Amino acid sequence: MRKLIVAVAVLFVPIVSFAQQDFSKVEIKVQKIAGHVYMLQGAGGNIGVSAGDDGIVIVDDQYAPLAPKIQAALKGIADKPLRFVLNTHWHGDHTGGNPVFSQQAPIIAQENVRKRLAAGRKGPGPEVPPQPANVLPVITFEDKVSVHVNGEDIQAIHFPKGHTDGDSVIFFPQSNVLHMGDDFVTYGFPYVDLNSGGTVRGLIDALKKVVTLVPQDVKVIPGHGDLSTLDDVRAFTKMVEETFNLVSAQVGQGKSADDIKKANVLAAYSKYSGSFVNSDRWIDTIYTELKGTAK
DSSP: OOOOOOOSSOOOOSSSOOTTOOGGGOOOEEEEEETTEEEEESSSSOEEEEEETTEEEEEOOOBGGGHHHHHHHHHHHOOOOEEEEEOSSSOHHHHBTHHHHTTTSOEEEEHHHHHHHHHOBOOSSSOBOOOOGGGSOSEEESSEEEEEETTEEEEEEEOOSSSSSSOEEEEETTTTEEEOGGGSOSSSSOOOOGGGTOOHHHHHHHHHHHTTTSOTTOEEEOSSSSOBOHHHHHHHHHHHHHHHHHHHHHHHTTOOHHHHHHTTTTGGGGGGOOSSSOHHHHHHHHHHHHHTOOO
16 A cells, blocks of 8 residues: 655635634544445535445545544444545545545546646636646546445446536445535535536536436435435525526626625525625626626
């Protein structure tokens, strides 16, 4: 096994700035979901885990400083080697541990995840340094790929132009568990990264499609938040589509983003307005997409 490497930089964080976070205080919570599948919650995106006789597969890996805690949690589930890492998209709260875990197992991701990690980003928003080749995904796919371990035919399915242009949802059919990445979150209005190829329209399409591809009693791991159901996904989809249509109607009347905010057109959805994506920011996202002004 290759020597572990601790990352010297934390990648782009779309939820809040973790530059000053004390990772020593973060606890990794382990929850058994079903079959061979577990969920780890700490800081950053939820981690999906398949653990069994063949070894361990993880979906996303949060931040490099948390890698020792994540490894300890995995060992508590099963004292088996890490076999594969799947990235649901390129954001650093889901891929920040890649520099560590890439030294233990191959990373698998949609092609655009590798491209964006390799290129980095100068802006707008926080600058993201390009990642070196030895920590990038080494297996990439365009539309879908399957990983056959622990009696699971784990399926990674690409949904383009949602949260980003590299989104994948991960389905564990034998355990009947679905990891949605950041295409579905429970913190309120979603973050759609227009500057990474994401679109609200694409997100709506992805959400509507995915519920037709899985059993109706599937257990859903969101990108952020607690274990959910397809009914939760449907409610989230309804909110996203309705708020998009409300803002779109205002834009069609020639209203500016400021006009729409002052009109308080999303008042009925105030419970979704959070500290990360509040109503004004969600209006700005939709307005920017409709006006085609994303950088």
